[in-house]
Amino acid sequence: MPQHPLDPVRLDRRRLLQWSACATGLLFSAGLQARAQSSNARIVIVGGGAAGMAMANRLSRRLDGARITLIEPREVHHYQPGWTLVASGVWRPEKTMRSNARFVPGGVDWVRQPAAGIDAPGRQVELSDGTRLDYDYLVVATGLQLNYHLIDGMSPELVGTHGIGSVYASIEGAARTRDTIDAWIAQGQGKGIFTAAPTPVKCAGAPLKMTFTTLSRLEASGRRNDFQVDFLAPGDALFSQPWVDDFVKQRFDEQGVTRRHHYRLSAIDPRAREAEFTFVGPDSEFTSHHELREAEFSREDGRTVVTDYDFIHVVPPMSAPDFIKTSDLVARDGPFRGEWLDVDIHTLQHNRYPDVFGIGDVIGAPINKTAASVKAQAPVVEANLMAQMQGQTLPARHNGYTSCPMITGIGKAMLVEFGYDDNFAFLPSFPFIDPKDESWVAWVMKDRMLQPAYYAVLEGQA
Amino acid sequence: MTFSGALTILMYALTPFLWPIAAGVVALVVVHLLARLRGYRMMAYRCPGASLAAMAAGVSALWWIPAFTHSRLAYVSSVFDWVAMIAAIIGMSLVVWLALHPFSYLLRGRRSRFL
Ligand SMILES: Cc1cc2nc3c(=O)[nH]c(=O)nc-3n(C[C@H](O)[C@H](O)[C@H](O)COP(=O)(O)OP(=O)(O)OC[C@H]3O[C@@H](n4cnc5c(N)ncnc54)[C@H](O)[C@@H]3O)c2cc1C
Numbered sequence: 001m002p003q004h005p006l007d008p009v010r011l012d013r014r015r016l017l018q019w020s021a022c023a024t025g026l027l028f029s030a031g032l033q034a035r036a037q038s039s040n041a042r043i044v045i046v047g048g049g050a051a052g053m054a055m056a057n058r059l060s061r062r063l064d065g066a067r068i069t070l071i072e073p074r075e076v077h078h079y080q081p082g083w084t085l086v087a088s089g090v091w092r093p094e095k096t097m098r099s100n101a102r103f104v105p106g107g108v109d110w111v112r113q114p115a116a117g118i119d120a121p122g123r124q125v126e127l128s129d130g131t132r133l134d135y136d137y138l139v140v141a142t143g144l145q146l147n148y149h150l151i152d153g154m155s156p157e158l159v160g161t162h163g164i165g166s167v168y169a170s171i172e173g174a175a176r177t178r179d180t181i182d183a184w185i186a187q188g189q190g191k192g193i194f195t196a197a198p199t200p201v202k203c204a205g206a207p208l209k210m211t212f213t214t215l216s217r218l219e220a221s222g223r224r225n226d227f228q229v230d231f232l233a234p235g236d237a238l239f240s241q242p243w244v245d246d247f248v249k250q251r252f253d254e255q256g257v258t259r260r261h262h263y264r265l266s267a268i269d270p271r272a273r274e275a276e277f278t279f280v281g282p283d284s285e286f287t288s289h290h291e292l293r294e295a296e297f298s299r300e301d302g303r304t305v306v307t308d309y310d311f312i313h314v315v316p317p318m319s320a321p322d323f324i325k326t327s328d329l330v331a332r333d334g335p336f337r338g339e340w341l342d343v344d345i346h347t348l349q350h351n352r353y354p355d356v357f358g359i360g361d362v363i364g365a366p367i368n369k370t371a372a373s374v375k376a377q378a379p380v381v382e383a384n385l386m387a388q389m390q391g392q393t394l395p396a397r398h399n400g401y402t403s404c405p406m407i408t409g410i411g412k413a414m415l416v417e418f419g420y421d422d423n424f425a426f427l428p429s430f431p432f433i434d435p436k437d438e439s440w441v442a443w444v445m446k447d448r449m450l451q452p453a454y455y456a457v458l459e460g461q462a
Numbered sequence: 463m464t465f466s467g468a469l470t471i472l473m474y475a476l477t478p479f480l481w482p483i484a485a486g487v488v489a490l491v492v493v494h495l496l497a498r499l500r501g502y503r504m505m506a507y508r509c510p511g512a513s514l515a516a517m518a519a520g521v522s523a524l525w526w527i528p529a530f531t532h533s534r535l536a537y538v539s540s541v542f543d544w545v546a547m548i549a550a551i552i553g554m555s556l557v558v559w560l561a562l563h564p565f566s567y568l569l570r571g572r573r574s575r576f577l
Contacts, residue, residue, distance in 0.1 A: 411533030
């Protein structure tokens, strides 16, 4: 495949698009920024989850005449941040599902099949039926891929059987995780193992939240002392924000959770209810930067420990989807090489293909795989894509904002908001809510307000 | 956030409770209308019972508001938690008072007609 991103034939067409967009742009003053800009560009958005749907709504409002195509195979939209509450027995699964049709804006061509490949130099997206879609501008919003297969013996179908839970697997997986935890608690005793992944993961707080909500339930059973709870993490840190990391560690210690660092889950024997952990060495720091290549997962020489369990919460390694990894859009060097989309983490523009932007879980960024990040990224991608179309310098920067309502028990949470600029400093949205306080209001936000806010993001309204 | 963004969030947040809210508002308006037609004036009419009941309803919110949000009173801990909770209690008491005050007037009126 030719590697040069600038195909001269298409450059002409792009220049033309840029000039016409530029001329239209000049007609509007800065105060009228929200008005539609006319363009006949072909924009393809791959993935219609939180990020892709938000972009479809924003761009369809801002662009008049552009041909916008949204490639999304799913009919149902999943509110994934609700899965933790489903797996903790607080929400019913139905609460997290809505029809995608209600969010797709009029005028956007919705292609209901998966993309199978991206030819970045040729500016084409290949669909699973072999059709090819040409684009002038591409927004990659595919989310990420769960690599359960990198844990020997593990597959998502096992979730809900043999004491295995995994909140990430799917909404069905979250409900089955709840049932598995119920069954473990009903047993009246036993050992539970909670794990973390050696790669960046979506909502890095979710494995911690699952531990905290399960602890709440064990305490409520009145037999907490009959249960052993272990947390095994591949790195030193449990969470990327340093203050929260210390807090969680201290809280785990107080609540009788045995922490073991530098171990990753490498294999599982469901029938024997045994898990194998590989020692990954004290120098490894996998939780914020992805240094572990796929080949390393199958390395034979690692020191391992095998332990039994009554319940295990599996967090799979994650990466960009395979068809992104095999495209020229994947990072070639740096911490995200071979695994994640290669974008500038501030402008969200592709580092080698300027007409490609990335948003959401798929991008190579040190933290940031949350719906809250999508909320912050969407206006940045919108502004920068519009500027790119007009041949202007990119005006907007993403500061890495992410947010995790860190549930520290069923009924209480901390509204943790921070970014990757300024050494993960807190970026509180509400001056009256201290991110270091466990509070009922933060929980109410998680329980009642964040889902409405998420749907407003999908509609491009927030 | 834009005004329409805030409205969208509010719309999504209130949709599950739209019917109970609408029914409550209608009931409140009907009670007030009926009472006014029979001479009720909010400031002139005194009913300590309605005020006490409203206060009791407000205090009961200490238990059921946390329960309604899948939480418990013990977790209402930060300063802002208490500000929000007290605001909810005051709001609750006010709504109950607004309903019971004219309602008690209607009941009394009927009783005095029977006497
Ligand atoms: C258990 C859990 C808890 C979470 N908790 C929180 C939280 O508390 N707060 C928070 O902010 N975030 C949370 N998140 C993270 C949040 O849900 C994601 O970060 C967010 O959904 C990312 O949006 P996205 O569009 O990048 O990916 P997604 O929302 O996953 O969407 C990706 C879309 O791409 C589509 N797609 C995939 N492959 C293809 C293909 N080949 N062709 C076309 N389309 C494709 C998929 O069908 C999907 O619709 C949580 C996630 C999970 C799983």
